[in-house]
Amino acid sequence: MKVTIKSWTGVATWRWVANDDTCGICRLAFDGCCPDCKLPGDDCPLVWGQCSHCFHIHCIMKWLNSQPVHHQCPMCRQEWKFKE
């Protein structure tokens, strides 16, 4: 007997490759979205800091905007710099 696969439709879930499951700012799942968003993924992406912490982009932006002088990572208090 010889089995030849012609096509395969699979089902998968996507997830962010991050060192945590939830955003340290909003406490919501990375794979979901921040409180201001409706759609996950492309519409509410994650960003990484040089300190290797990551957040919903909307969350960290809000956080940074509320810090008038020094932009610090809310987790480690190091200076926040976006990872390239």
Add this chain to the structure above:
Amino acid sequence: MANTENQHNFDNLWSDVCHLFPILSHEKHEYLAQESPHDDLTTMQAIVSAGQEELVEQLVLTEVESQLRNNIVPVFWQRFSVLDGRTQSLDPFKDAVDCLYESLASIVPILQSLVLLRQTAQTERQVCGQSSLLETFKVMVRASLHSQLPLNYQAITEDFYRISFKVFCNSENKDAEQNESTEDIFQCAGCGQEVELCQCQSIINAFHETNGKLQELDLLERLAGDVLTTLIHRRIESHVQETCKGSFDVPHIGSLEGWLDTVVMGWLSRIYSSGSFGFRESENKSTVSSVETLSKMKQTLRYFLYETYTRTRIDQLFNIIIEYPDSEPAVEDLRICLQKIDLRQHLTQKLQRALETRLLHPGVNTPDILTAYVAAIRALRTLDPSGVLLDTVTQPVRQYLRWRDDTVRCVVTSLTEEGPSDLAEELSRGEALQLDDLTPSEEDTKNWESWNPDPVDADPSKTSQSRRTSDIISMLVNVYGSKDLFVNEYRTLLADRLLSSLNYNTEKEIRYLELLKLRFGESQLHYCEVMLKDIYDSKRINTHLHSDTNFNLDNQEFAITAMILSAQFWPQFNKETLELPEFVQEHLDTYTKAFETLKGNRTLCWKPQLGSVNLDIELKDRKVNFTVSPIHATIIWHFQTKNQWTIEELSQIMHAPATLVRRKITYWLSQGLLHEIAPDTFELVEESGPRVKGHIPADIVCDDEETESAMASAQEQREEDLQVFWNYIVGMLTNLDSMSLERILQMLKMFALQGPTTIEVSLQELRHFLDRKVAEEKLLFYGGVYRLPKS
């Protein structure tokens, strides 16, 4: 000397009196033959001057009464007891009445003489409470008749009226109704005779004559009243039954009223208006009284008609509801009748009982109950706009639906079903959901002027606002009182549909979702929106990955497409594991890499057991194409390396539970590719041989079994496990006849659960399982115990 003189005078006077009233003489002929020397007037004057008029009158009336008692009445009643059983003729009754009439008519001259005597004496007296001697006489007749009433006098009377009524109905309907069967053409529908020998006219004549006589004698009511009432009531009942037979799509109340007014009342008025008034004082008086009698009868009969019709319709109400809205005319009739006659209580009880016996048991499946419930909501809303009836009657239905665990799923399914469905139609009306809310709304207080009290049978714990909820979907959701339950169920259903169709075509689902959003609100259905967007995005990603040669997807041995889901927004997937063949896994990994490249910082977690596979299978003598699930594909894949596998081995290599493998492998058995050579050991069938030849259709798309839910399959698997107990249960019931649920569980725990399988089973679970068996008619449940059906 004077004595002799007196005696002589008296004898003379007596002889004159006897001549005047022959009834007083016991030797009639003697006086009748003799020529009297005096005329009647002289005799009367003599009586008056002797002061004996009262005595004479008394004597005469006594004689008349004894005539009545001893001759006339016995002869009359004798005619009623001669025959037993039915006659098909008017004659016995007619003859009896004729004879009575004649005998009584022979008394009339005597009464006239008495009247003359009173006039001569210029006195007025009352006898038997009547000042008129004719009335006195009638009282005596009635009293005599009554005192000798035989037991079964009604049979002959009834025949008389029954036959004549039939003739009458026939003559009324002659133009309206054609003969229904060809047989009847030779036979008159009225009298039952052959058409040439039709007796109808003579029957009608005899009928009028007899009624006339009875009316004159004031005996109609007394003699025929009860019979007439019974007869007419029976007639109304059978006419209503006949009318209500079959369809519910024609209103009947008008035609029934018409029938009563023309046919029945026509007949009655002929009965009461005939008569030549020979026995009457004045014509006017009798006309007035018969008009009065008739209008009173009409009123009573109308109510009887309404009641009969209403009761008949109430008996049919369950079927009427099922056929709603085709049965709307019947519902409308019922609504009108309920305003005239208060049978609400009766209706509630009857309908509840009908619902319980015909709907609310395990033998009826949930979609059917829902269909009936929806029809009931609509029909009862028409019947009683206040909503009280609906609320009360369907209370047990709601309670029952709450108890069934597939209700929500069925509602959601039929809401979004393709094709015409009541609920889908309701959904497209796009109203916002009205949920039970006990706080009075602003509208309630604003429209206080148009407020109406609720009917007395209303449940005081509910506001009339919530009762008047006209929206069917709201009523269904209110069975649970929670939107979330519905929305969650819808989400699971949507997930199942998307993952089983796997065709990326979401247009239809988006349309339903829009409708549901109108009902349940945007936020509740947000998750579903993301799910649909996932499917849409997956399609784009697939196209993108396959069109860009950098991803190397086209150099693969077979094409992979993927449904890429946002896990947070989908219902929990079941936790089944499955190790796919390495060859396949490599392909999936390539796809994952392509995705990672495309999306940066994101990766994929495959759900190996979900999806669909198209494969060719080449055997020694044939080549077949299949579309199957990944687990099926994996099973058959392994038979390439080794043509004999046990369940245990497959389970190990596939990292899948043995029960699952056992269940899935049956598909390949049914396709004739494998066969079980020993328990749990399977072998590849390389050559189909004569046994299965011709049994393998090519290009099989797995159906039924394969459409099972990716979400609920855990529960179904559970069902499969419980199946193991079925043999035990059958065995127990064969020996013990009947057992309660608790007892069955107890026994199972004692025996079946001791074996190598360590399955825990709850009471709840067992009940559902047994109920399903009841639905499949493999088990009976009544009186709180389960039995095996008698085979």
